[in-house]
Amino acid sequence: MPDVVVTENIVGSPMDSLRGDFDVLFDPDLWKDPHKLLLAVASAKALVVRNQTRVTAEAIRAGEDLRVIARAGAGLNNIDVEAATGAGVVVAYTPDENSVSVAELALGLMLALARKIPAADRDTRKGGWARREFTGVELMGKTLGVVGLGRIGALTAARARAVGMTIIAHDDFIDAAAPAVLDLDARLMPLDDLLAQADFVTCHVPLTDSTREMFDYDGFSKMKPGAMFVNTSRGEVVDEEGLQRALEEGKLGGAALDVRQTEPPELGPLGEMDNVILMPHVAAFTEEAQHRVVASVCRDVRAVLEGGEAAAYANFASPRRPDSASG
Ligand code: MLT
Numbered sequence: 321m322p323d324v325v326v327t328e329n330i331v332g333s334p335m336d337s338l339r340g341d342f343d344v345l346f347d348p349d350l351w352k353d354p355h356k357l358l359l360a361v362a363s364a365k366a367l368v369v370r371n372q373t374r375v376t377a378e379a380i381r382a383g384e385d386l387r388v389i390a391r392a393g394a395g396l397n398n399i400d401v402e403a404a405t406g407a408g409v410v411v412a413y414t415p416d417e418n419s420v421s422v423a424e425l426a427l428g429l430m431l432a433l434a435r436k437i438p439a440a441d442r443d444t445r446k447g448g449w450a451r452r453e454f455t456g457v458e459l460m461g462k463t464l465g466v467v468g469l470g471r472i473g474a475l476t477a478a479r480a481r482a483v484g485m486t487i488i489a490h491d492d493f494i495d496a497a498a499p500a501v502l503d504l505d506a507r508l509m510p511l512d513d514l515l516a517q518a519d520f521v522t523c524h525v526p527l528t529d530s531t532r533e534m535f536d537y538d539g540f541s542k543m544k545p546g547a548m549f550v551n552t553s554r555g556e557v558v559d560e561e562g563l564q565r566a567l568e569e570g571k572l573g574g575a576a577l578d579v580r581q582t583e584p585p586e587l588g589p590l591g592e593m594d595n596v597i598l599m600p601h602v603a604a605f606t607e608e609a610q611h612r613v614v615a616s617v618c619r620d621v622r623a624v625l626e627g628g629e630a631a632a633y634a635n636f637a638s639p640r641r642p643d644s645a646s647g
Contacts, residue, residue: 321363324621327351328370330392332611334618342366342625358382366621371395371601372583377403387639388412388624390617393604394419394472395554397527401634408640412620412630416471417612418604423475425603426522426552429576430480432597433520433548434459436574439594460484465518467491467511467534468553473524474500480522481505490514492530515542520550527554537562546573552603555580564589567596578603 322345324338329348338344345364350357351373361367361383368390369375375389380403389404391413404411432438435456443450464480466473469491477487477500487506494501496508511534515521521543525531536559540549549572551558560581566572567590574595583601590596604613620630629637 322360323364323625324366324368325350325360325364326368327357327360327373328368328392330368330370330614330617332614334611334615338618338622341622354379361386365625366390368392368617368621369398371398373398375399375404380404380407380409383409387641388621388630390621390630392613392617395526396634397554397556405635410620410624410630410636410639411634412617412624412632413634414613414616414632416632417616418606418609419471419475421606421609422472422524422552422603423479424606425578425599426472426476426524426550427479427483429550429552429578429597429599430459430464430520430522430548433550433574433576433595436595438597442594458484459520462486462519463488463517465490465514465521466506466524467514467521468524468526469494469498469500469504469506469508470524472552473522474504476522476524477504477506480520485520488514488517511539512542515539516544518547519544520548522550523553523557525553525557527556531557533557533559533562535559535563537565540566541571543572545571548573549575551576552578555583555585555601560588560590564593567593 323342324344326344326346327350345360350360358379361379364383365385366388370392377400386409388410389399391399394415396413399411401411436454440454460483462485464485464487466477466487466489469489487504489506489508490511501508534557540562563575576597578599579601591598616632624630
C-alpha cells in the first residue's frame, strides 16, 4: 500500500528523493478518475496534488489514514480545506514559491498585448510585413489597475512601476496604510472606479464565492475604451461570455488569459480573436518556481510522515487525527 499518492505531474529531484524513502504511487492521470482516486486515497498517508485534482470531503473521508494533503501551488480552491481541517489532516501548500513567476508572466502579457506580439508573430510567419498594423502602445505613463494586492499582485505592481506605470488597486482585505499600498505608492479604490480609470487591469484574487465571475460584461463595459485585461489568477473569476461580448463590441482593446472558466477549454470565439492571448495555465511553470514548489511539498510531506511539522500550511502544521501519533 503506498504511503504517498501523487495524482498529477509533480516531478523533480525532491520527488525522486521522496520516492527513494517512501512507497509512492505516482499516477499523473489519477485526477481524471474520481473513483480511482478514492480507492488510492483509502490507503494513503499523504496525497500530493496540483490544481486539477478535486480533493472533496468524500475523498478526505475515504483517506482513513490520511495525514497530509500537499498542494503543489498557491490556490486552494480545489481542496475542501474545511473538511480536511475537520478531519485533522494537514493542508500543506506553496503560497510563495511561484509568485515571482506569475508576476513576471502578468507583466509579459501586458507587454505582449501592448505591442501585439503574438498577432504580429503570426502574421509575419505567414509572409506579412504589416508594420503600421502592428503599431502598439507604451506601458510607460499608463495606469495599471491591480485587483488583489496580495503577494502576486504586489510583485506585479512593483514590476509595472519599474517600466513607468502608475498603480491603482482594489483589495477588500487591506487599507491605505498597508505596506504594499505605501511601498507601491498605490491608490486604493472601489472596483468600479479602478475599472473606469485603468489602462490595464491585472487580476490576482483567489477564487471564492465573492470573486466568482467578479469580472462580467457590466464590469468590462465600465473599462476605458481600448483598455486591456490580464488574468493569471483563476479562470472562474471571469465571465468569459461577458468578456467575449465586450471585446466584440470594441469596449476592450484586448485580453490575455492564462486561466479559463473550464480547463482545458474549448477553443471557442475567444480563440478566434487577434487581440486575445490564450495560455494553458502556465504562469507558475518556470524551472525555478517548479523546483521550489516541488521541494516545498516534498519537504512538508516528509516532515509530516516522519512525525514532524509542515512549514507551509493552510490549517495546522501537524495532523490532529487521534491515531496519527502512532506513526
Ligand atoms: C497556483 O495556484 O499555484 C497556480 O495556479 C499553479 C497551479 O494551479 O498549479
